[in-house]
Amino acid sequence: MFDLLLNGFLQNFSPYLLLLLLTGTASGMAVGAMPGLSATLGLALLIPFTFAMEPTPGLVLLGAFYMGAIYGGSFTAILVNTPGTPSSIATTFDGYPMTKQGRSEEAIVAATMGSLVGGLIGVVALVFLAPPLADFSLRFGPQEYFWIAIFGLTIIATLASKSLLKGFLGGALGLLISTIGIAPIGGDVRFTFGTPLLQGGVPLVPALIGLFTIPEVIRLIARRGREEAEMVTTEVRSKGHLWGLIRKVLSDPVNVIRSSVIGVIVGILPGAGGSVANLVAYNEAKRASPHPERYGKGEVQGVVASESANNATVGGGMITTLTLGVPGTPPDAIILGVLLLQGLRPGAELFQTQGKLVYTFIFAIAFSAVMMVPVGLIAGRALQRGVVALPARYLAPSIFVLSIVGAYAIRSNVTDVYLMLLIGLVGYLMAVADFSPAPIVLGLILGPIAETGLGQGLLTAAGSNHPWTSFFTRPLSLVLIALSLLSMLWPLYRQLRGRRISPAATLDLDWPPNEAKVD
Amino acid sequence: MRRTVFARTMAPILAFGLLAAGCSSGGPTPSAGAGAAKGYPKKSIKYVLPFDPGGESDITARLQQKPLQDILGTNVVVSYKPGAGGALGWSELTRTSPDGYTIMGSNLPHIILQPLLRANAGYKTSDLKQVYIFESTPNALLVPADSPIKTLDDFIAAAKKDPGAMTVGGSGEDSANWIGTLDLGDKAGVKLTYTPFTGTGTAIPALLGNHVKALMTYTPQIAQLGDKVRAIAVAADKRMTSLPDVPTFKEQGFDIVDGAYRGVSVPKATPDAIVQKLVAAFKKANSDPTLVQKFEKLGFVVENYGPTEAAQLTQEREAVYGPLLKKLKIIK
Amino acid sequence: MVNVISGLAFVVFAGVFWVQRNYTSEFGGLFADPVIIVMAVLGLVLALLGLVQRRPSEHKSDVPLAGVIRAVLLLVAWVALLPTLGYVVDGLVFFVLAALLMRDHRPSLKGLALDVGVSVGVVAVLYLVFTWVLVVQLPEFAL
Numbered sequence: 001m002f003d004l005l006l007n008g009f010l011q012n013f014s015p016y017l018l019l020l021l022l023t024g025t026a027s028g029m030a031v032g033a034m035p036g037l038s039a040t041l042g043l044a045l046l047i048p049f050t051f052a053m054e055p056t057p058g059l060v061l062l063g064a065f066y067m068g069a070i071y072g073g074s075f076t077a078i079l080v081n082t083p084g085t086p087s088s089i090a091t092t093f094d095g096y097p098m099t100k101q102g103r104s105e106e107a108i109v110a111a112t113m114g115s116l117v118g119g120l121i122g123v124v125a126l127v128f129l130a131p132p133l134a135d136f137s138l139r140f141g142p143q144e145y146f147w148i149a150i151f152g153l154t155i156i157a158t159l160a161s162k163s164l165l166k167g168f169l170g171g172a173l174g175l176l177i178s179t180i181g182i183a184p185i186g187g188d189v190r191f192t193f194g195t196p197l198l199q200g201g202v203p204l205v206p207a208l209i210g211l212f213t214i215p216e217v218i219r220l221i222a223r224r225g226r227e228e229a230e231m232v233t234t235e236v237r238s239k240g241h242l243w244g245l246i247r248k249v250l251s252d253p254v255n256v257i258r259s260s261v262i263g264v265i266v267g268i269l270p271g272a273g274g275s276v277a278n279l280v281a282y283n284e285a286k287r288a289s290p291h292p293e294r295y296g297k298g299e300v301q302g303v304v305a306s307e308s309a310n311n312a313t314v315g316g317g318m319i320t321t322l323t324l325g326v327p328g329t330p331p332d333a334i335i336l337g338v339l340l341l342q343g344l345r346p347g348a349e350l351f352q353t354q355g356k357l358v359y360t361f362i363f364a365i366a367f368s369a370v371m372m373v374p375v376g377l378i379a380g381r382a383l384q385r386g387v388v389a390l391p392a393r394y395l396a397p398s399i400f401v402l403s404i405v406g407a408y409a410i411r412s413n414v415t416d417v418y419l420m421l422l423i424g425l426v427g428y429l430m431a432v433a434d435f436s437p438a439p440i441v442l443g444l445i446l447g448p449i450a451e452t453g454l455g456q457g458l459l460t461a462a463g464s465n466h467p468w469t470s471f472f473t474r475p476l477s478l479v480l481i482a483l484s485l486l487s488m489l490w491p492l493y494r495q496l497r498g499r500r501i502s503p504a505a506t507l508d509l510d511w512p513p514n515e516a517k518v519d
Numbered sequence: 520m521r522r523t524v525f526a527r528t529m530a531p532i533l534a535f536g537l538l539a540a541g542c543s544s545g546g547p548t549p550s551a552g553a554g555a556a557k558g559y560p561k562k563s564i565k566y567v568l569p570f571d572p573g574g575e576s577d578i579t580a581r582l583q584q585k586p587l588q589d590i591l592g593t594n595v596v597v598s599y600k601p602g603a604g605g606a607l608g609w610s611e612l613t614r615t616s617p618d619g620y621t622i623m624g625s626n627l628p629h630i631i632l633q634p635l636l637r638a639n640a641g642y643k644t645s646d647l648k649q650v651y652i653f654e655s656t657p658n659a660l661l662v663p664a665d666s667p668i669k670t671l672d673d674f675i676a677a678a679k680k681d682p683g684a685m686t687v688g689g690s691g692e693d694s695a696n697w698i699g700t701l702d703l704g705d706k707a708g709v710k711l712t713y714t715p716f717t718g719t720g721t722a723i724p725a726l727l728g729n730h731v732k733a734l735m736t737y738t739p740q741i742a743q744l745g746d747k748v749r750a751i752a753v754a755a756d757k758r759m760t761s762l763p764d765v766p767t768f769k770e771q772g773f774d775i776v777d778g779a780y781r782g783v784s785v786p787k788a789t790p791d792a793i794v795q796k797l798v799a800a801f802k803k804a805n806s807d808p809t810l811v812q813k814f815e816k817l818g819f820v821v822e823n824y825g826p827t828e829a830a831q832l833t834q835e836r837e838a839v840y841g842p843l844l845k846k847l848k849i850i851k
Numbered sequence: 852m853v854n855v856i857s858g859l860a861f862v863v864f865a866g867v868f869w870v871q872r873n874y875t876s877e878f879g880g881l882f883a884d885p886v887i888i889v890m891a892v893l894g895l896v897l898a899l900l901g902l903v904q905r906r907p908s909e910h911k912s913d914v915p916l917a918g919v920i921r922a923v924l925l926l927v928a929w930v931a932l933l934p935t936l937g938y939v940v941d942g943l944v945f946f947v948l949a950a951l952l953m954r955d956h957r958p959s960l961k962g963l964a965l966d967v968g969v970s971v972g973v974v975a976v977l978y979l980v981f982t983w984v985l986v987v988q989l990p991e992f993a994l
Contacts, residue, residue, distance in 0.1 A: 040571070040572050040573050041572050041599075043572075043573070044572035044573060044577055044581070044597075044599075047577075047578065047581045048581050048584060048585065051581075051582075051585070137724065138724050138727050138728035139728055140724075140728070141725065141728055141730035142714075142725070142730060181602075181603060182603050182604060182606075182692070183692075184692070184715070184717065185692070185715060186692070187636060187637075187692035187693050189637050189638065189639070192639075196606070196607075196610050196639055196640070196641030197607075199602065199603035199606055199607055199610075199640070199641060200601070200602020200603045200606075200607045201602070201603075203602075270720050270721050270724055271717070271720075271721045320724070324723070324724070324727065324747075325723070325743040325744060326720055326721075326723050326724050326727075327573075327720045330571070330573060331573070333573035333574065333720060334572070334573040334577075337573065337575075337577075337578045337817075340739075340743070340816065340817055341578065341582075341813055341816060341817065343816050345742070345743060345745065346743065347744075347745055347747075349745075410599075410601075411599065411600055411601055411602060411607070412567075412598055412599070412600050413600065413602075413607075413611075452717065456714050456715070456716070456725075459686065459712055459713070459714040460686045460688075460712075460714050460725070460730050460731050462683050462684065462686060462712040463681055463683060463684025463685075463686065463712075464684075
């Protein structure tokens with residue numbers, strides 16, 4: 001195998017492939033940065049180009065694009081509080097506060113380095129651990145997916161910075177909205193309020209833009225952008241400046257590695273991809289940190305956690321795609337399609353008979369991760385300087401124009417733009433009432449996963465007398481239940497332990513209190 | 520004072536805007552009947568897919584894009600309008616101008632089952648005029664390779680022993696996999712529990728991980744999964760050349776021939792002359808050897824149903840589904 | 852007070868959904884019903900706690916209400932006119948309007964020209980990128 005690895009590594013150094021790597025990565029980053037354009041859509045647009053190419057260059061282009069797109073989502077997440085892809089939602093939690101504090105360059109560097117390490121770790125897992133990880137992923141059945149979704153919802157306990165009660169209300173709202181449309185099990189058409197337009201439910205991207213971006217736009221316009229003075233970077237431009245930033249963001253290797261591992265594991269689960277990975281990694285980073293109160297106020301490690309996890313899903317998802325023929329994430333479906341079109345069957349034989357191609361492809365993904373660094377640091381920082389320098393009276397409408405296009409582009413449907421604005425207005429009101437948007441988004445993403453797992457679990461256990469018990473008797477489910485309980489109770493435990501407060505204090509609407517205020 | 524300034528600034532902006540509008544609008548103009556067919560197509564054709572990018576319909580459309588462009592002599596632009604299993608797109612089609620410049624991917628049995636099962640799908644089956652059906656994927660019943668079930672008879676025996684315990688996974692609600700499972704259960708007199716998964720991508724791990732006992736899926740999956748699964752029956756008329764070892768349902772005593780059919784449709788009122796031009800184009804594209812080869816690589820069966828044959832097929836399937844669903848008390 | 856209103860709003864929202872329930876299969880409400888119930892209960896709790904824990908509003912909003920209303924009206928008009936005016940016209944007009952609204956003083960002619968220029972630039976670039984490069988459709992002028 002070693003010679004195959006070496007060959008795959010060296011193949012990528014041909015000028016043609018290097019050029020493809022660069023174009024793929026850069027265009028992927030651009031597409032990923034734009035809300036409303038997903039990696040999947042971009043890959044679909046590239047399919048016709050790959051027809052004209054040999055299999056290897058075609059796959060190299062797709063792989064590079066995919067890796068770049070997942071990274072690109074961080075730019076808009078950091079600079080304008082709009083996740084470019086759902087994989088960068090958690091990046092906004094600390095990335096945008098950092099921008100408001102004038103530390104956007106540090107955030108971009110953090111996203112870049114996190115994505116680099118995450119991407120590489122994902123590829124390492126793909127190369128060395130593909131078969132065992134693929135088998136592991138098969139052990140997750142519907143019941144396990146249900147508990148994963150519940151585990152995801154317990155993250156609300158960590159994210160709710162103002163009030164647990166409000167956090168869970170937000171989560172419930174997200175869950176309820178996710179039920180609008182056709183039920184995943186049973187096919188009921190629910191809560192469409194009489195209009196067939198809502199049959200498709202509320203799609204995630206307009207809701208994301210509505211909840212994260214619109215309130216900011218409203219604030220910018222209403223305040224006539226008076227806060228722009230704060231956004232000017234306060235950092236001194238010294239010679240070792242960039243290196244200093246890089247060292248700073250990598251100063252917590254445990255965080256990066258843990259987040260990447262989370263990304264790999266979530267990636268191997270079909271039906272959960274970057275959008276879940278970044279949130280789980282963020283949650284774990286906050287829990288493990290000695291200063292959890294800094295998260296949400298501009299803690300750079302939050303950005304690192306989110307971005308390393310989502311780029312690790314690229315390699316992780318590829319594991320099941322190449323080994324089992326099962327796409328680990330939606331973009332993998334396209335890459336799988338192209339593989340099949342070229343007559344390549346996924347499975348063990350693929351690695352044996354087409355080893356050269358496969359390993360060249362795998363290394364291409366790794367190279368793309370490396371290429372993201374110079375491209376990202378140059379383009380990203382240019383973008384960052386541009387956005388920071390832009391007067392607010394141009395920034396706000398620009399963001400809104402981008403939001404309209406982003407909301408419209410996914411389904412070519414004006415309804416989505418209406419939904420985006422409606423959700424945005426509600427989101428603004430909720431923010432005024434001290435509800436943060438993150439729990440709502442969590443509910444939206446995890447609702448379908450939970451409901452599908454619930455229904456499928458009951459159906460697949462239909463043979464037994466009490467299908468419900470299957471949710472509590474499977475070993476993997478029990479592990480997940482334990483994790484969920486831990487995650488749920490941990491913030492409570494920490495607060496009680498550290499402050500010796502009575503449990504009744506948890507009902508206080510300002511609880512958990514902010515331990516440190518950042519001015 | 521401010522108001523006049525405002526008005527003075529708005530006027531040039533509006534004027535400018537109107538100019539820009541003239542340049543940017545390129546939307547479809549309503550056709551004027553058969554006369555519009557002359558010189559069709561005069562501008563780009565929108566090939567809309569009512570599903571998310573990356574699925575089988577997407578890859579098919581991308582494969583057809585270039586041949587169609589060459590044959591029709593105009594740009595063919597692929598776009599997506601996903602939602603509600605295709606219903607959002609198809610209901611939108613009923614509101615689209617019938618000038619032949621918007622064609623939409625359409626699938627059987629989806630366009631039959633959705634209006635049948637949903638109170639308001641937004642469209643009726645007869646609202647869509649099917650232009651061409653170019654490929655199909657027959658249903659196939661799979662079990663894991665290490666399952667004790669080796670033949671369809673084993674499967675039915677096992678299902679009879681434990682009613683409801685035979686879990687069969689499949690892709691989607693209201694889909695070919697679903698109705699195929701219902702049909703099999705009805706004809707074999709066994710109670711099968713169908714478990715829907717969102718697409719084959721999540722159904723297959725369920726089978727491989729033994730979370731379901733069997734899978735009613737489409738034939739391409741057999742080739743993709745190779746020796747990890749055993750195909751015990753395929754819902755085709757005769758054995759498929761790409762799967763010579765897999766017996767059909769028919770030869771094992773069950774008249775089940777079904778699967779998903781993919782084609783394109785236009786709004787019902789589209790003039791016949793335009794429809795015929797599209798039919799000719801798809802017919803030619805479908806006979807292109809490279810395209811055929813790629814379809815077969817993906818495990819599709821190449822079909823060639825024109826509008827009349829498609830309508831006939833639709834009616835036939837409707838005549839099977841309606842009574843079956845009524846019998847199973849799924850619809851009244 | 853805010854908490855009481857929000858709490859009650861959630862109860863109402865849950866109620867609206869509860870009334871809309873119309874399931875045809877046994878799975879329809881399996882997940883949705885518990886969520887609605889939980890939402891109603893939590894909303895009630897929030898409203899009650901809001902009543903009980905009346906405290907002086909530390910909530911000093913740094914966003915002027917008049918500004919918020921202006922912003923909301925602008926954005927609503929922008930989106931409402933999108934199908935009629937199409938992306939390009941709608942975007943151009945409202946971009947400039949937004950830029951003007953955010954100025955403190957009356958703009959000079961040069962300032963106005965700059966606003967229009969930036970508007971054209973941004974709207975046009977996005978239009979080109981989406982319709983030419985990505986071949987994605989945008990709403991068209993439909994008057």
